[in-house]
Amino acid sequence: MNERHLYPNPVSVNEAVEHLHNGDVVGMPTETVYGLAGLASNDDAVLKIFQTKGRPRFNPLIVHCADMTMAREIAEFDPLALKVANAFWPGPLTLVLPKKANARISDLVTAGLDTVAIRLPKHPMARRLLSTLGQPVAAPSANPSGKLSPTKAQHVIDAFGGAVPVLDGGACEAGVESTILAIENNRIILLRPGNVTAEMVESEIGIKVNLPDSGKIVAPGMLKSHYAPNAKVRLNAISPNSGEAFLGFGSAAFDGPNCRNLSPKADLAEAAKNLFQYLRELDAMGVASIAVAPIPIEGIGIAINDRLARAAADRTT
Template structure:
C-alpha cells in the first residue's frame, strides 16, 4: 500500500505528529548529526518489521536503537566500565555501543536480529533529542534509504528513496557529520565493528587501549557490515587519479573533478560531503563514478570503508 509521506517541521505540531505516528506503530524519518534515520518504536514488532520492509533490508542485519541519554541506555543494556568511559566522552554523539541486552529490555527481537547484544546510541542532533524526549521510548533507526543505497543527509534524500513507503519525514536540515556513527562492540573486549564519525584513534586514547578490528566476511554483529552497501546506481572506481571516458569524478585535494569532497584535503569536510556528492552525481545519471585516493587515517578510515562497500560487486 502506497502511503502519503508527510513532511513535518521541527516545531510543536511536527513533534506532536511524529510522536503520534511512532505510538501508532508508524515510521518517521528523523535527522541525526550523522545521517537521517528511519525511526520506529523499537518495542513494537510490527513497526520494526516495517522498517525492514520499507528499506528492503535483510532481516539478519541488526538495527541501532536511539535513546536520549546514557541513563536511559542503561535500562536496555548491561553496562560496563568501558561503556561508561566511552559514553562520558562521546555521548551525545556519533558513536554506537554494542552491549549485552538486558533480559527485561522489552526490545523487539527483530531489532537485534536474534543476537544477544543490542546496538545503542545517544544522538547529538537537537531535533532527534527533542523527538526522543517527547516520544519517551527507544527508537530503532537505521539510515533512511533503500537497503544498500547511499545514506541520506537531507530530507530530500529521504524522500527520493522512501517517498510513499513511510508515514513522515521530520525535516531538521542537512546533517553535520554526514557519515554514520562509529560502532564499538563491548560484549567482550573492545572491538571496532564499523568505523564512522568518531575516529578509532580518539576512541583508543579514551580507553587507553588498542581496539581489535572486525574481520571482513565474519558473521554480522552490527549494522553497516554488509559487503555491498552505500551504493549509487553507477559503478564506483576507487583511488582514481583521473576520470575515464564516461565517468564523473569525485575529488579530494587539488584535483580536476566534477565535485570535490574537500579541496583543502580536510577529512572532516570530506566526511560531511561524501553521501551528498554521491547522491548529486547519481542524480545526474552517471554510469561511472571515479573517486580520488583518500588517506587511510582518522576519518579517512570510515570514508574509505563506505567507498569500498559502495564499489563492491552487487548481488
C-alpha cells in the same frame, strides 16, 4: 485497495511522535545521517522498518535513546562501556553491548543476537523527539537497503516517494554513519569506522582498539555491498575515463558538470560531510561509472574509505 498516505512536506516533532505511537515509521535527523525510526518495543513497527527499506532481517538495527537511563534499561554496561559512553555520548558512536534479559525491545531489532547496538544521538531535534516520545526507537539509515544514505530531509522524501513522514533537521553535520564499537571481555572492538576514530578512543580511554576476529554480521553496516549509488564506483582514480563522473579530493580534481570535489582544501571532515550528497548528485546525472580520487586512510578518512569500498563492492553476490 488501501489509500496510501503521502507526506511530501516535513512534519512537526509532535506529529512524528503521534506517528511513532501509532506504529508507523518516521524519518528522523541525527548528526550522522537521517534514520528510519520505529518504536523499538513494537514488533509491527520494527517489521515495517525492514519492509520499507527492503532490509535483510539478519542485519540488526541501532536503538536510539534519549539518555543513559533509557539506555541502561536495554543494555548491560560494564565499567569499560560506561567509560566509553561517558566520553562520547551523546554523539556519533554506537556501542554493541549485552542485551538485558528484560529489555523491552523487539527481538527483530537484534536479529536474534544476545547483544544490542545502542546510541544517544546529539542532534537537538532527535533528542527532542526521543525525550517527547519517552521510549527508544530502532533506526537504521532512512534509505532503501544498500543505497546511498540520506543527509537531508528531501533525500528521505524522495527515496520513499513521500510515503514516510519526515522531520527536517537540516543537513547532517557528520555525513557518515556512526562509529560502532563492541565492548566485550574488557576489549574494545571496531565494527564500523566513523567520526569517532580509533585514535580518539585510544587517546581518551587508554585502551587499544581491536579489529573484529570474524566477518560475521554482528552490527549494522557490515554488509560487503552497501551505501551504493546506481552507478558503478571506481576507486583510487587519478583521472576520469571517457563518460565517467569524477569525485575529487584536494588537488586531485577536475572541472566540469560531471565533477565534484569532496574538499578542495583536503579536509577529511568536510569530505565526510559531503560524501553521500556528492555521490547522489553525480549519480543523478545518469553516468554509468563514478571515479573517485584517493582518500587518505587516516582519521575520518578510514570511515570514508570504508563507505567507498562498500559502494564499489560487487553487487551480484
